[in-house]
Amino acid sequence: MKLSLSVPVNEEFDAEAARLIDARLASRLSHQDAELFDGAADAADRMGWVDLPQQGAGLIDDIESLRAQLQEKGLRTVSLAGMGGSSLAPEVMAQTAGVRLEIIDSTDPNQVAEAIGTDLEHTVLIIASKSGTTVETDSIRRSFAAAFEEIDVDPASRMIAITDPGTELESLAADQGFLATFLADPTVGGRFSALSAFGLVPAGLAGADVRGIVAEAAEAAADLSADSLDNPALRFGAWLSIAHARSTEKLVLAETSPQLHGLGAWVEQLVAESLGKDGQGILPVVVDSPADIGFSDARADALLCLLDPSAEGTELGAPSGFEAAITGGLGELFLFWEFATAIAGYGIGVNPFDQPDVEAAKVQARHLLDGPYSGTSEQTQFCEGVIDVLEVVNEATDLVSALQELFSQVDEYGYVGIQAYLDRIADAEAAQLRPLVSTHAGVQTTFGFGPRYLHSTGQYHKGGHPNGVFLQITGEARTDLLVPGRGFGFAQLQRAQAAGDAAVLVEKGRPVLRVHLLDRDRGLEQLREAIESISPHHHYGQD
Structure with missing residues (x-):
């Protein structure tokens, strides 16, 4: 080992x-x-991950066989629509192996459109959803299906499903005749699913040595159980x-x-x-x-x-x-x-296998989508430059004061969580705000692209230590993309997810500052300049 x-x-x-x-x-x-864990149902039904290293041989044979089929058909681009553990584990495996796996874990219309427009003729799409009803993955599937039809390709011939037994996604895959369906162990929770079909299938089809990864885990299992x-x-x-x-x-x-x-x-x-x-x-x-x-x-x-x-x-x-x-x-x-x-x-003293606060943001987002919600109908507190400030902590009337008010709400052992509902690829520079805010707020600072973080740190934001404050960033869509068969587009879905999560945080007493960039590049620069104008704060433990 x-x-x-x-x-x-x-x-x-x-x-x-x-x-x-x-x-x-x-x-x-x-x-x-x-x-x-006191016999909690979520624990009893979510501990199958411990046996995954010993159960991978048959799955890996199937993965290698399907990869050979894809190569014979000239399908060289593997795209993955998955959220949280369904995308993060295969992403690490692919990056470690140096192979290309396109991860689509965003509802930003520009990011989804770019993914669809990249080598579509040679693309296979993996839809990974434990529940089979994840709104992000279903919306991406619908959009890819429409795009395949436009180039006279049967969508089902390019789609692979990974889900639990008995889900809507399993039924859909069977009804439409997907290229392949992998049924995962239902006793494995999403975040513990790295060595299950959710992690191994996308990475393996992209070319990662998943057989070697499973062998390493199997070799370590005895020592980790001692x-x-x-x-x-x-x-x-x-x-x-x-x-x-x-x-x-x-x-x-x-x-x-x-x-x-x-x-x-x-x-x-x-x-x-x-x-x-x-x-x-x-x-x-x-x-x-x-x-x-x-x-x-x-x-x-x-x-x-x-x-x-x-x-x-x-x-x-x-x-x-x-x-x-x-x-x-x-x-x-x-x-x-x-x-x-x-x-x-x-x-x-907590049950590591449940996620009691994750569903609240989803419910709020669905409520906004089902009603007359439109991102453009949100009330703006004030506008400064190319930034609309949608929600402030107290009654600030300018951007710098709003940021100062937010930072003043966090104690010396709290944290700032930056939530960026932007394009994770085209707007990657937004992540540079994390160390900048950490310096000027003087506390630990996290950064997450939305809705990706909702399936990650979102549980902690609402259920963990109640000492966080949040800077939520949305941006005017560069383009929009309608979700076929739904009454909304990706821009509206993205804004609804942001508004829904903010509403839950406010309900739980977490301070939230929401800003909307009317121009993404200029808005990020304006936001950066505003943060830099705030004197760096020093807390205990800092020089």
């Missing part, structure tokens, strides 16, 4: 680790013992539990190996959605590299974690004293993080 973990050890750690070993936590997880200090997942879970008990609940993740680019985003959704509930949890903060961990990130409330460190002896000097370095193959790391997250859930 290549997996290795370095964490600080002290008497407190020894006591927590001994408690977890005495509870036989790791081995009971491997035997799917839901009594660890009730012993030699178990790195048990040590890391104990470490997270201790940090959480000290109110050190932010996990700063820095990728140090380009071969594992994207792993941080997958870990983010796993940890945030699994642990952020009941007013508790661990909030991951993904940064670009160790160099990006500046004074505003290396704070007393932060745990610092290097993913696959490439340089030995890296000294970060976390004020909290909590630092870790994790090295391993991708298959090992998937299983390690899943075990460690479940172990941390037990230590913190």
Whole structure:
């Protein structure tokens, strides 16, 4: 096994680790013992992930056979419509392998239109949805189907479904005669599905060595199931539990190996959605590299974690004293993080397998779509330059004051969450706002493209520690794209998802500043200048 973990050890750690070993936590997880979480139904029905490394052989044979068929037909572009765990795991696998997998996890009309317009004649579309009714994936499927028909291609001949047994998507695939359908294990939750059909099929069809990934996980399984200090997942879970008990609940993740680019985003959704509930949890903060961990990130409330460190002896000097370095193959790391997250859930006292606050934003978005909602009908508080300010925390009348009011609402151990309902590819520069806000607000700051984050950190935003404030950014659509068979287009869907999530956050008492960019490029620049005009704030633990 290549997996290795370095964490600080002290008497407190020894006591927590001994408690977890005495509870036989790791081995009971491997035997799917839901009594660890008081027999909760969500736990009992969502622990099948522990057996996935031993069950992958037949699935991989099917993947390799289908890949050969695609190559024979000249279908060289594999596109994936999936959200959260259904897209993040295969994205990491493809990036690690250096193969192309087009991820469509957005409702931005420009991003969807660009995906459809790229090599459509040689494209196969994978629709991945555990429930079979995910609005984003269904809307993307409908749009691709219409585009295939326009070039005289039978849409079903280019579509592959991945879903649970008995869903609407399974029925649709059977009725229309999809190219292939993969039924996933229904006892595996979406964020724990990396080694299931949801992770392996898209990555494998794109050309990643999924057989090797599963073999790595299978080799690590025994060690990760052991009730012993030699178990790195048990040590890391104990470490997270201790940090959480000290109110050190932010996990700063820095990728140090380009071969594992994207792993941080997958870990983010796993940890945030699994642990952020009941007013508790661990909030991951993904940064670009160790160099990006500046004074505003290396704070007393932060745990610092290097993913696959490439340089030995890296000294970060976390004020909290909590630092870790994790090295391993991708298959090992998937299983390690899943075990460690479940172990941390037990230590913190939450059920890692439910997501009680995710549905609320979906309900609000559906309500807005079913009614007379239009993004253009939202009331503007004031307009400044190319930015409409839709919602302020108090009564600010200019952009800088609105930002200052938002930042003033967060305490020194809180965080700012930036939610950007923009084009994840064309508007990628928006992510540069994260370190900028972190510096000027003086607190941990996360960044997520919407609606992608709704299937990731969205659970934590509403159910985790109630110390976050939120900057939500929407933008005028560069183009629009109607969803065939629906009474709305992608621009309206995107705005409804943003408005719906903001409404739920406000209902829960989370401060939200909403801005709408009338021109995306100029608006981002204006927003950046406004943030930079605010004096950097220094909190405890910063120099």
